[in-house]
Amino acid sequence: MKAPRLNRALALEEPVSVADGSGGYTQSWTVLGHLWAEVSFRSGRETEAGGGARSLASYRITVRGAPTGSTMRPRPDQRFREGDRVYRILSVGEKDPEGRFLTCIAQEEAAA
DSSP states (O other): OOOOOOOEEEEEEEEEEEEOSSSOEEEEEEEEEEEEEEEEEEEEEEEEETTEEEEEEEEEEEEEOOOTTOTTSOOTTOEEEETTEEEEEEEEEESSTTOSEEEEEEEEEEEO
């Protein structure tokens, strides 16, 4: 197996509920840490959302492996952030039998 080229630093974020002061909650994001990653475009399409066109792009993001339960192991309820770009994690699996790397399938949404 050819080792991936981990050349982009991504922030791993998880959702947190924050009290809104009126008895309810709003969703916010907290940074768990930064991971070096290889980001590869898979596919893209245009869709309608909220009265406007949206661009949906799918990416394969490879990061170093981490044991199950580690805060640095990505999960589908989390996301990666690179500046203004946000990649919502859809699935995570081992890239190799030894678990040295993880492959995350993620989706980026942007206004078209």
